[in-house]
Amino acid sequence: MSSITYQRISKFWNVAPSSVSESLRKSLLKSFFDNNDGLCTLNFLENVLVDIQHAELKLQHEHTTAVDLYRIISDLIKKLEQRLDDHYFGNKAYMILNSLKESDKNKAEELQQSFESFIKVTIEYTNSYFDKNRNFYEKLSVFDCHFPRFLKWEYIMDVLDLIKIDDLDKDELYNEYCEIKFMYNNLKNKNVKLNELIKSYILNKNVHNPQSTTYKEENLLCDDSDNEDFLLRDNKDTDENVRFDQLWSYLINLKGATPNIKKIICYVFSIPCSNAYVESIFSQMNHLWTNYRKRMDIQLVAAELQIRKNSSIPCNDFYKSIISQQDLLKAITTNDKYETKRRICSQ
Template sequence: MQTWTALKSYFISLGDECPKQVQALLKLNRDSTVEDEDIVEIYLLFCNNILSLFEEVVKSLESNRTTCVELYSIMDEFRQKLIQRRDDQFYGYLTRQKLQRLLPHDAHMARAEFTAFLNTAISYVEKWFDFSEENWLFSLQPLLLQHGNLTFNQIEKVATKLNLINKLKMNELYDECTTANTILRRLREEYSDAWKSKGVAARWMAVFKEVDVPNMLSIMRHILSIPASTGYVERIFSRMTNKWSDCRSRCSVELIRSELLITLNFEQTCPEFHTTALKDKELLSAARSNKKYSWKKK
């Protein structure tokens, strides 16, 4: 919205060449008044504010760090934010300020449409995501390890939902809960704020490094193997398409696979990799040899 004035001036400068749809949407016709321009700005401010919520939740869901344990809390928090905005009639601070300057009729109409938008968004989210306690994702909430203790009943419920009861030693699992809670209390005190910033997988890794709890480890292995979304997989396919382009159509499957493995798993910068490669004599020798050319005659 910082560029709104410049953007509006640009479309006005286009004159008749400006698309009619844009003119109608932004009320750029010659008969438009100052009030019309204010109304357009208010609607854009509302969109800017509310769509930032959608962007935030989409990024969270598609993050590589997000696990299925966090899905329910992410979606529930998103829904609560939408409901709170609707109930408080809060459409963004700048939007609220601008609304106060409109004529009562125009302000009432804008608020009604903003509320209708939020109601539609809430209904859509509730239609496609199960927020009831029967949702198996709801039972995973204690595994976030944010606060409180893990109870055996909670772990048993998780194991039941995932059909893992027959694969676990439940008596040992009970003792593991007690042991894990002792470790958790110490880790929370030791790491404090750093603990809150850790991801779910990192928190459990910290626990498993401290104590041997094989049944809990089995449960978490199963849970953390379940992808939170298809975002990561889709990014891999996108990168594969970029690497296996028309101009590189003769690349082998093994080459593309190797490139993807390096791209997705290497966290070193180019200078860091250069330094590492220079120290690896075996790698340098292999790079200089003809072994990489499988078609080359020996």
């Protein structure tokens, strides 16, 4: 057991770590894990924290945006509220509580009340951050294909009032909206799987060198950025697992010219729902702009960062692509790229 874990447990038992012998430490821990109260609490936490971790991992995805936020947080709160309504804290905790009711009814009730209090505090804490912008995130969910308001014109107008994009032709936007909506409804009514269409579209979009490039199809639609995917995997054969940023990309590509819809989608889906994506940029910058590369100009750093974040070409294919472009190689090996700098110095 780590020292941090021990310190937490010893603090719980009001024992100073420096004054506890090894034998007493083991005795205290054994009494905790042999005690029904402790086991019941641990089983409760193990069961409930999965829901919270599930939501947390979704929020950490690089493809998660503000459009996802309302659904993710609302689903978490609904699950926690449902647990309160059903008084369900996990099967093992349920069995221990039932056993305790026969031997110590007051203790069982005390534990149950503490579990309910934990869930209530979690909901209140989540709402304390979410409520400030709940209305904004709820309106953005009109672009979420899993949400009842998806493609409802009145809610799209609400979003336009919030984000205020310049140079939008709303009359033309409505025509584009109708065409997109009819096209989406037709796709849903056909005897085809929407997720398969999108998967094919993304594969074709990403293929650069079929001879050397392979892609994991299972990662194209869901959960492609976490090491703990097992918590998030569902049945990928259903349309419920369509990622709606990819859906919008597919619909806009299928429709063709939709400049007004595209402006809105680009704006809305560029809003991050957490600082996870921003932190990933800083992580990239730690390797990109080091003391050994400090003379790089800001535009070059920005270009390399964009390539790192947006390109899905494997390194070998990227290398082959570069060496196959003679004009690019010539520009790299000459001083043409420093023309602007030379001109400034000569003035």
